[in-house]
Amino acid sequence: MLAxxxxxxxxxxxxxxxxxxxxxxxxxxxxxxxxxxxVGYAHGxxxxxxxxxxxxxxxxxxxxxxxxIILLVASLLPFATFYIEKKYLQKSA
Numbered sequence: 001m002l003a004x005x006x007x008x009x010x011x012x013x014x015x016x017x018x019x020x021x022x023x024x025x026x027x028x029x030x031x032x033x034x035x036x037x038x039v040g041y042a043h044g045x046x047x048x049x050x051x052x053x054x055x056x057x058x059x060x061x062x063x064x065x066x067x068x069i070i071l072l073v074a075s076l077l078p079f080a081t082f083y084i085e086k087k088y089l090q091k092s093a
Contacts, residue, residue: 001060005053006089012050013081015043020078050075 023036054071071088074080 001053001057002089005050005057006085008046008049008053009081009085009089012043012046012075013079013085015039015046016078016081019043047075050081 019036019039023039026032027036051072054075055068058068058071067088071084074084
């Protein structure tokens with residue numbers, strides 16, 4: 001489960017940044033809405049997977065409720081899932 005959560009955290013972070021840094025400018029500055037649509041779908045799926053895996057992993061590790069809140073809030077902030085992966089999801093954690 002750890003490997004799946006780590007990969008999902010990284011991919012969710014990449015999709016979040018791609019959505020805001022690449023496809024939204026394409027949509028609003030270049031008039032190309034299709035990349036935003038597909039990256040948005042991918043990000044939505046990855047976001048849901050991240051939330052589900054965060055809750056499952058939190059429950060599995062018997063972490064505090066505070067740590068669950070940190071995991072969940074990280075899904076809303078740019079670059080935060082990379083931090084979560086590095087700080088909480090390394091094999092030694």
